[in-house]
Amino acid sequence: MNVTSKFDIIVVGAGPAGCASAYLLAKAGFKVLVLERGRGAGSKELWGGKAYAQPLREVWPELDKEAPIHRWVSKERFSLVWGERALTIEYKLGRKVAFTTYLTELVNWMARKAENAGAIIVDEVRVDEIVVKEGRVLGVKSGGDTVYADAVIDAEGVNRLLLEKLGLVEKLNPDHIALGVKEVLSLNPNLIEERFMLGKDEGLAWFVTGDVTLGLPGGGFIYTMRDSISIGLVLPIGPAAKAAEAGLLKEHVSSLVEAFRLHPYFRNLWREADVIEYGGRMTIEAGLKLMPRKLYMNGLLVVGDAAGFLVNTGYTIRGVDTAVTSGKLAAEALIEAFNNGGPTEENLKSYEEKVKKSYIYRELKNHSSIGDVMSDPFFFQKLPQVAIRAASKLFEADYEEPKLIRSFLDAAREEDVSSLKIIYKLGRVVGKL
Amino acid sequence: MRIAVGIKWVPNTQAVRFDPETGTLIRKGIPSIVNPHDLPAIEMALRLRDAVGGEVIAFTMAPPPAVKGLELALGMGVDRAILITDRVFAGADTLATSYVLANAISKVEREYGKVDLVVFGQETIDSSTAHIPGQVASWLDWPYVYYVKDIQVLGDGRIRVVRELEDYIEEYEIELPAVLGIAVRALKPRPVSLYNKLRAKLNKDTIVVWGNSELKLDPRCVGLKGSPTIVAKTIDMPEVPRKKEVYKPRDPRDAARWIVSKIVEDEKLRELLVKKLWGG
Ligand SMILES: Cc1cc2nc3c(=O)[nH]c(=O)nc-3n(C[C@H](O)[C@H](O)[C@H](O)COP(=O)(O)OP(=O)(O)OC[C@H]3O[C@@H](n4cnc5c(N)ncnc54)[C@H](O)[C@@H]3O)c2cc1C
Ligand SMILES: Cc1cc2nc3c(=O)[nH]c(=O)nc-3n(C[C@H](O)[C@H](O)[C@H](O)COP(=O)(O)OP(=O)(O)OC[C@H]3O[C@@H](n4cnc5c(N)ncnc54)[C@H](O)[C@@H]3O)c2cc1C
Numbered sequence: 219m220n221v222t223s224k225f226d227i228i229v230v231g232a233g234p235a236g237c238a239s240a241y242l243l244a245k246a247g248f249k250v251l252v253l254e255r256g257r258g259a260g261s262k263e264l265w266g267g268k269a270y271a272q273p274l275r276e277v278w279p280e281l282d283k284e285a286p287i288h289r290w291v292s293k294e295r296f297s298l299v300w301g302e303r304a305l306t307i308e309y310k311l312g313r314k315v316a317f318t319t320y321l322t323e324l325v326n327w328m329a330r331k332a333e334n335a336g337a338i339i340v341d342e343v344r345v346d347e348i349v350v351k352e353g354r355v356l357g358v359k360s361g362g363d364t365v366y367a368d369a370v371i372d373a374e375g376v377n378r379l380l381l382e383k384l385g386l387v388e389k390l391n392p393d394h395i396a397l398g399v400k401e402v403l404s405l406n407p408n409l410i411e412e413r414f415m416l417g418k419d420e421g422l423a424w425f426v427t428g429d430v431t432l433g434l435p436g437g438g439f440i441y442t443m444r445d446s447i448s449i450g451l452v453l454p455i456g457p458a459a460k461a462a463e464a465g466l467l468k469e470h471v472s473s474l475v476e477a478f479r480l481h482p483y484f485r486n487l488w489r490e491a492d493v494i495e496y497g498g499r500m501t502i503e504a505g506l507k508l509m510p511r512k513l514y515m516n517g518l519l520v521v522g523d524a525a526g527f528l529v530n531t532g533y534t535i536r537g538v539d540t541a542v543t544s545g546k547l548a549a550e551a552l553i554e555a556f557n558n559g560g561p562t563e564e565n566l567k568s569y570e571e572k573v574k575k576s577y578i579y580r581e582l583k584n585h586s587s588i589g590d591v592m593s594d595p596f597f598f599q600k601l602p603q604v605a606i607r608a609a610s611k612l613f614e615a616d617y618e619e620p621k622l623i624r625s626f627l628d629a630a631r632e633e634d635v636s637s638l639k640i641i642y643k644l645g646r647v648v649g650k651l
Numbered sequence: 652m653r654i655a656v657g658i659k660w661v662p663n664t665q666a667v668r669f670d671p672e673t674g675t676l677i678r679k680g681i682p683s684i685v686n687p688h689d690l691p692a693i694e695m696a697l698r699l700r701d702a703v704g705g706e707v708i709a710f711t712m713a714p715p716p717a718v719k720g721l722e723l724a725l726g727m728g729v730d731r732a733i734l735i736t737d738r739v740f741a742g743a744d745t746l747a748t749s750y751v752l753a754n755a756i757s758k759v760e761r762e763y764g765k766v767d768l769v770v771f772g773q774e775t776i777d778s779s780t781a782h783i784p785g786q787v788a789s790w791l792d793w794p795y796v797y798y799v800k801d802i803q804v805l806g807d808g809r810i811r812v813v814r815e816l817e818d819y820i821e822e823y824e825i826e827l828p829a830v831l832g833i834a835v836r837a838l839k840p841r842p843v844s845l846y847n848k849l850r851a852k853l854n855k856d857t858i859v860v861w862g863n864s865e866l867k868l869d870p871r872c873v874g875l876k877g878s879p880t881i882v883a884k885t886i887d888m889p890e891v892p893r894k895k896e897v898y899k900p901r902d903p904r905d906a907a908r909w910i911v912s913k914i915v916e917d918e919k920l921r922e923l924l925v926k927k928l929w930g931g
Contacts, residue, residue: 220850220853221846221849221850221853222846251849253845257682257719258719338849338852338853339852340845340848340849340852341722342722342723342726342843342848343726343843343845343848360844360845361842361844361845362844363844363845363846365845365849
């Protein structure tokens with residue numbers, strides 16, 4: 219084979235979505251080329267830290283044994299913090315549902331699986347253009363070189379410059395995306411287990427809301443890895459930019475993460491830990507709104523973040539399992555299309571149908587109204603303040619403890635919010651979470 | 652023409668942090684890169700090949716991750732690459748390094764045919780001794796010119812090289828084979844191309860790995876054992892903390908006076924600078 223010969227399929231982007239497609243297609247015997255701009259698959263990845271295992275097992279049944287799993291999430295925690303006060307709820311899981319790891323490691327493993335199945339992965343090459351002629355995708359172009367294929371899978375992630383060029387999507391709207399900034403703190407595994415009360419190989423996922431974001435929409439996360447802790451903040455860009463313009467957000471987001479690391483309620487958990495890594499990356503806030511006009515065209519399929527397939531529930535971000543699942547559905551649709559005469563527009567329609575029938579689409583629809591919550595400052599300012607004040611009345615009574623309802627009503631009054639409004643807003647949000 | 656180009660896999664010193672306690676560089680977790688000053692050497696080799704035909708072979712002595720550096724050279728258009736790697740080569744000073752590299756050139760000649768030219772970068776960003784090219788030339792007993800800016804192939808087994816120094820330009824005509832050190836920024840390196848990367852990926856023999864079982868060198872002459880250099884003294888260079896002040900005088904002479912007065916008046920800064928510049 220030489221460089222000008224045609225591939226069956228070219229995958230742009232070796233993220234979870236691209237690797238899943240490439241693996242399944244190579245395993246089915248297709249000539250697959252994966253192009254990745256980073257050095258090594260996974261090198262450009264940054265996430266919070268928790269992957270749901272079952273959708274991944276559907277592609278790699280050997281996942282539990284082979285994948286670089288750091289810890290199985292055995293505890294989920296939620297905290298509301300305001301000032302020096304905090305309210306925390308913890309749930310202990312009964313089975314292995316999700317695991318923590320570095321996405322870089324996980325994607326690297328997925329890429330090796332694809333390579334071992336026969337896919338060719340070329341890294342440190344950026345695709346500049348998806349080549350289309352008379353409505354049909356012919357291949358991809360990088361610099362002055364064009365490589366041809368019967369079909370292209372676009373797995374380029376959230377910043378979809380290629381799809382923009384094709385006119386399949388609009389420019390990203392700041393209200394539909396968020397910025398994540400994180401730090402990795404290295405700590406001895408024994409200390410992690412002691413401080414978070416975890417067994418060996420057990421992990422914790424923690425969602426934090428309140429004034430860690432200065433009352434802006436968004437929240438903080440904490441994940442325990444094998445020998446490190448990942449902490450960070452995710453801020454929807456639209457409201458954060460408005461707050462910055464209004465002079466309410468004066469610092470760089472990284473200093474908010476630093477304040478989170480130094481927060482008195484949390485900081486002892488990672489005492490003596492070293493910051494070994496920090497970074498930022500964009501993520502999706504409103505998946506459904508990011509969906510391209512069409513998920514397919516003659517010779518092209520769009521998978522993963524590029525297609526908006528990320529479920530943001532307001533307290534967790536699920537993008538990896540949905541990316542993998544969409545990669546799998548794309549591979550299945552392509553295999554069927556090749557068996558039916560080729561990846562024509564007509565034959566690839568089944569991909570969109572598969573997606574619409576899958577849990578991805580149901581989940582996206584299910585959580586789509588979370589956007590109303592995320593854009594309402596009430597939930598990030600007044601509500602946490604009322605809740606913390608109510609808790610302080612319950613737990614910081616020197617002589618007389620008020621009844622639960624009294625503490626709530628008093629807190630609302632003191633914060634100058636009508637209790638009816640709170641009940642109304644909460645009633646609406648419960649239906650949306 | 653068969654041209655070999657030596658590259659070094661170095662920690663990206665721009666990303667290296669300094670440990671003020673031990674006075675050493677923290678290399679852990681720092682991404683490595685091809686020594687930037689080697690890129691003009693690769694470019695020079697490729698231009699010569701493109702002009703007169705032949706092949707370019709990139710080689711490096713380094714631990715296995717350096718294969719990523721060779722992939723970059725292949726992406727630029729180098730024809731084949733050799734990774735020289737073995738535990739016994741570890742801990743080498745420049746003498747032991749150049750000994751291995753020179754022997755690798757001899758093996759290249761045995762495997763692929765006569766080498767006409769070996770090109771190197773001017774120096775590395777992590778050690779910058781600029782010893783390697785000259786030492787390799789000595790081991791091979793080939794002529795050596797450094798700070799080379801331009802090369803013309805004369806056709807009768809000779810080349811003309813242009814060497815640019817601070818205030819004059821020299822031209823040499825030398826017989827091949829020869830070793831050249833290419834000047835920093837002599838040429839703008841070409842970007843990596845998809846076809847070149849793909850060609851390297853599709854052809855399994857583009858990268859070969861040679862250890863000492865291939866080179867068969869006396870273990871006493873390589874690695875730590877073959878390194879007579881001793882580090883007599885290291886002076887800890889303190890990091891001068893940055894302070895930002897902006898002063899915008901009309902007359903640049905006022906700016907000079909202002910800077911000097913800053914240094915003279917601030918005792919701590921003065922000491923730090925003296926230590927940094929002259930080691931105390
Ligand atoms: C802060 C943060 C926290 C998150 N936390 C979680 C979490 O805990 N759990 C979870 O499941 N998900 C999480 N996510 C989401 C998850 O990381 C993504 O949904 C997932 O990585 C999407 O996979 P993908 O394959 O579609 O795209 P990506 O992972 O973005 O991969 C795209 C790849 O394509 C490459 N590429 C792009 N353009 C080109 C081009 N032109 N040429 C060549 N290559 C190109 C990129 O370099 C990249 O490697 C988080 C995201 C962020 C930002
Ligand atoms: C006592 C002592 C102990 C040392 N121990 C170690 C050690 O344990 N580990 C370690 O990594 N280093 C060690 N070094 C440093 C190492 O010997 C030098 O970095 C190496 O010999 C190259 O020298 P340089 O970086 O100054 O290259 P220069 O001479 O400045 O490089 C000039 C050009 O030579 C070429 N070149 C340089 N190195 C290579 C190479 N390896 N392969 C191919 N081409 C090359 C490049 O084209 C480069 O531009 C030690 C040095 C000393 C003095």
